[in-house]
Amino acid sequence: MLPAVLLGVACALSAMFSATAASTAAIPPSLRASATNPLPTPQFRRYDVGDGLPGSTVYAVTQDKQGIMWFSAGVDLARYDGVDFQIFRHHSNDPASLPEGQVYSLCVDRDNRLWVGGFGSGLSRRESGVEGFLHWRHDPADSKSLSSDNVWSIAQTPDGDLWVATDAGLDRLLPDGRHFEHVSNPLGSNPAAGFGAVRALLAEPGGRLWIGSSQGVFVREADGSVHAVTIDPRVHALKVWRIQGGGDDVRIAVRGGLLRVGADRVARLYAPAQIPSIDVYSSTVDQAGHLWIATRNGLYLDDGGPHIHVIAGQPLLLGSLPGQQVWQSFCDSEGGLWFVMGDGGIAYLAPGWNQFTRFTHVPDDPHSLRGNATTSVLAASDGWLWVGEHGLVDKLDPTTGEVRHLISGLHGDVLDMAEDGRQRLWIASEAGVYRYADGKLAEVDLAAIGAAHPRRVSLGPDGRMYLVSIHDGLFRIDPDTLTVDPKPLASADDTGFVGNRLTPYNSLDWYADQERLMRWNAVQGKPEAIDGLSDEGYIYALEFTADGFWAARGKMFEHYRTESGKVIRDQLVKIPPNWPSMVLIAFHVDRLGRFWLFCKNGLWMFDPHQGELKSFGLRNGLVNGEVRGDSPTITADGTIYVASLGGVFGFQPDRMAIKPRPTQVVITGATVRHHGVIQELTIGTEPIRLAWNDRELRVEARLSSYVDPTANRYRFRLLGFDTDWVNTGNHGEREFAGLGAGTYRLEVMAAGADGDWSTLVTPLQLHVDAPPWARWWAWLGYVLLVAAVVGLALRSWRRRLAQRHQIQLAEQQRQMAEAASAAKTQFLATLSHEIRTPMTGVMGMAELLLSTPLDPLQHDYTRAMQRSGTMLLKLLNDALDLARIEAGKLELEPAPFSPRQLLEDVAQLEQGLAHARGIRFVLEVADDLPAQVVGDAVRIKQVLLNLANNALKFTERGHVTLRGERIADGLLFGVSDTGPGIPEASQARLFQRFEQADGPQRQAGSGLGLAICRELVDMMGGSIELESRVGHGSTFRVRLPLVEPAKPAPLPAPAADGRRYHLLLVEDDTIVAAVIRGLLEREGHQVVHVINGLAALAELAHASFDAVLLDLDLPGVDGFQIARLIRQREPDGRHLPIIAVTARSGGRDEARAREAGMDGFLRKPVSGEQLAGALARVLTSASDATA
DSSP states (O other): OOOSSOTHHHHGGGSOOOGGGSOGGGSOGGGOOOOOOOOOOOOOEEEOGGGTOSOSOOOEEEEOTTSOEEEEETTEEEEEOSSOEEEEOOOTTOTTSOOSSEEEEEEEOTTSOEEEEEESSOEEEEOTTOOOEEEEOOOTTOTTSOSOSBEEEEEEOTTSOEEEEETTEEEEEOTTSSOEEEEOOTTSSSGGGTTSSEEEEEEOTTSOEEEEETTEEEEEOTTSOEEEEEEOTTOOSOOEEEEEEETTEEEEEEBTEEEEEOTTSEEEESSTTTSOSSBEEEEEEOTTSOEEEEETTEEEEEOSSSSOEEEOBOTTSTTSBSOSOEEEEEEOTTSOEEEEESSSOEEEEOTTGGGEEEEOOOTTOTTSOSOSSOOEEEEOTTSOEEEEOBSOEEEEOTTTOOEEEEEOOOSSBEEEEEEOTTOOEEEEETTEEEEEETTEEEEEOOTTTTOOOEEEEEEOTTSOEEEEETTTEEEEEOTTTOOBOSSOSBOTTTTOSTTOOEEEETTEEEEEOSSOEEEEETTTTEEEEOSOOOOSSOOOEEEEETTEEEEEOSSEEEEEEEETTEEEEEEEEEOOTTOOOOOEEEEEEOTTSOEEEEETTEEEEEETTTTEEEEOOGGGTOSOOOBOSSOOEEOTTSOEEEEETTEEEEEOGGGOOOOOOOOOEEEEEEEEEETTEEEEOOOSSSOEEEOTTOEEEEEEEEEOOOSOGGGOEEEEEEETTOSSOEEEETOOEEEESOOOSEEEEEEEEEEOTTOOEEEOSSOEEEEEOOOGGGSGGGGGGHHHHHHHHHHHHHHHHHHHHHHHHHHHHHHHHHHHHHHHHHHHHHHHHHHHHHHHHHHHHHHHHHHHHHTSOOOHHHHHHHHHHHHHHHHHHHHHHHHHHHHHHHHTOOOOOOEEEOHHHHHHHHHHHHHHHHHHHTOEEEEEEOTTOOSOEEEOHHHHHHHHHHHHHHHHHHOOSSEEEEEEEEETTEEEEEEEEOSOOOOHHHHTTTTSTTOOOSSTTTTSSOSOHHHHHHHHHHHTTOEEEEEEETTTEEEEEEEEOOBOOSSOOOOOOOSOOSOOOEEEEEOSOHHHHHHHHHHHHHTTOEEEEESSHHHHHHHHHHSOOSEEEEESSOSSSOHHHHHHHHHHHOOTTOOOOEEEEEOOOOTTHHHHHHHTTOOEEEESSOOHHHHHHHHHHHHHHHHHHHO
16 A cells, blocks of 8 residues: 655655656657667576575476476486476486486477486486386497487477487387387488487477488488488588477577578578577577577577677676576476576576566676666657766667766766756756756756755756755756756745656646646746645655546545646546555556556556556566656657666566466375375376375475466365365465365366466366275174274273373483482582592591601501502592493593503502512513503503402412503503403403402402493493403403504603792691691692682782692682682793692593693692602693793
């Protein structure tokens, strides 16, 4: 609906459509010129990868009898039904898929089967309604196989014979459907050799077959006789691409041009003076009789005019041809044109593509308009167009597209233009008024009259120019002297709207604002109001006719005729309330009474007789219909030109009656769910028979209209089920959940962009079988079955109830298990933290106690206490490792290490236990053991210690041997003992958690060690094996895929260097602090202890320390925050080493400490050796960084 108020001043610019933009009868004599058709400017719709194409290279296109489009797209085959693309491609594991190779040629036979040929892919056929393909290939061992796997063209003659053009000759498929006849050429020097490489075929309805080959072009008549076609001698090295047309118009696309065959069977070059000698790939005649020629360098269009138009590829310009190399042109059953390209995908033109012509700026074309957006347009007296842009005016010949760049340097947009009696151009821009004559531009001085907002300029009946300035008035200008009368002819109130304009019509001058219409009074020399206008609101636009004018108001169009100095309304057209919002600038009423509405938001056509409102877009050849400027202009031939954001577009409203050819609606597919599986149904002449238990019948219909696929509408009616038509909108599918037994008939209707409904020619017949219980014999058993059915129903209900309870129980158990796992993990983490802190005191005090003078008994007691603490810590670490492995949080830390050193360390640690048990511990290291390998040395040592501890624990006499050797894919570690051995029944569960072998020491451990070994070895990609015999001992072998580093890494620095340091210890637990302090002071270090972070910051503020040992769990401010504060306060160039000492056991704790700025990380309990090693590492790193 036209709004009552069109957004203030900006929307009011449409208050009047001048008579110079009215019908041809109202055109002033100065604008009449010879009628010449406008230059055709096709605006293409493009399809590319973003729309579903597999690539930008497309070789061929065809349409089947259902209206579906098929494209050969490189190595793929694409099907397009107006909704989406379906791609068929080669699958190596599917013999029924498309063959491997390029897809080039397509042919639809009389049974609507699609034949596909290509390079290296042979010949294939897709049955209608079937997904798979049948294949024919060349077989050197079979003389009747396809001549070659390179197929250039396929054709079928009316007798049903299929002809295949290959690079090895012409083949005809024999009636057996398996073998081929290799057709001979009776006109050749060696008839048996055939036609040579055949590249093109054309089958005519009369049975004639045209053959394009390396030996020439031939015609095979229906009786089998063959004639040669004489080729224009100007064509050298004949290479035929396609033969198209038929009857008296056979066209041969060749390298070097397009040949047209005359009645004398001579193929002559077509328009050689206008079409250069290039590869012509295809040609098509559209429904208007225009010839389209597809070439390597774009398109050539012969529309019957004196010149052939060249349409070059402009991929970046909206609406232009998206590529340069056009492989084929094709006219579909609707009259639409398809162009497939080697470098631009697919381009499409709707049947009414030439309803609009468009001129705009073309990148890299200096002869096009200088701007994309135009602001005004005026029909010049010489038949050209004046085109106003931002600060520019160009002159355009609409019949040739020639553009002259004439005027530059104007201020702002050009708002209006007019020619005076001497064909001088007058221009109103945003900041001035100009006169252009004889190549010179003169500016009108508006400062004296204070007209700061010029809007309109027009020629008056007295030969002088009149200027409308917003809020200033109507002024008269002398066209020769450029003098402006200082007094306005109309009040500022009258001209307060942008849309005021003087327009000549029937020797009377009219002047309008949004509420009044005024007529020029020659005696008084100014406009005066006329009587007779209705009081129906603002006037937004005017359209003059031979007997009066039309006025556009907010809710209606009114027609007035002039009579006795006043106007009388004689027609009223009301605007339907469901109109979309539009900002009207101007309108035009054509000879059929249709209203053409020029709006800021596009071009619309309203047919009051049909009550139909139609918008125009790319489907009609209009790329951008957003109108700019106050008034369109009309030329002598009735063509209206409009300034828009997309340039200048023109059309002839009285010739906009072209309709596409009638389209058909077809059923393209149907599926049903049969026994739970979706099955395709074959669509044919026979009724579709459905079982009684078939469900979800889905029918897909498509309208073979591609003018505007988004505008296609569908409706279905299933007779016997529906009481009325069911509209599905643009969704051409209907689904039926379940149909009762009986016979049905499905009717389908569809309408395209033109609104005309097409009906399915042959309705789809359906028959649904009656279920077994509805047949006559079923009733006999109902009485006996009632009790059984009730019982089964109760049983089924109970079973479902039990299943539901089982599912709920399983879910509850799962949730409980997850909660238990989370609680276990949290408990272990908390337990670890709480145990590690007192363990630090126990083990640390034991270590300190051992460094004091003790008698032998005291020394043994202290050693026993230390070993017990170590064992407790090992059990704790084992439990934590398992928890981390279960949670997936245990991470390996691979780094270069010495395997020999690792084995020696393990042996040294185990020697004490072996000595205590009176057992020999033997270390065997192979000589070829690598110096270094990459792996997690800590976890490998943990595995070997667990295995060695187990061996020592279960061995009472003899020896335990630790081995290391190189193998092909890494290292092999072994632990052997002379213990009692492990029964075979126990070996299978030995690596399970909390499992031990039977024996005297069964309860001497947790049963976690071997389970952790298995988990760690698996994480490292290795394997662990057990070989054991009862009474002969056991051997554990660990295979790890460890590789040598590309460059040997330096070995770790010694744990201590003998230096004495000044250290700051931050620890809130006094016992732990005493232990750590004692261990450090034993090594000669000076230690200052504080119990919280603030005290630590205070100490650092007035004293210098070599390093800080920082507990992470401090009262108030934790260790992470203290570390950050220390780093923030450090002066440039100084780095204080910080070592984290914590009882936490989380996997991310060390990483968080590093992120907070700490240099080392120790877990409680700590030993003196660990403290010394950590200090050596951080202090060495700090000194290296300082150096």
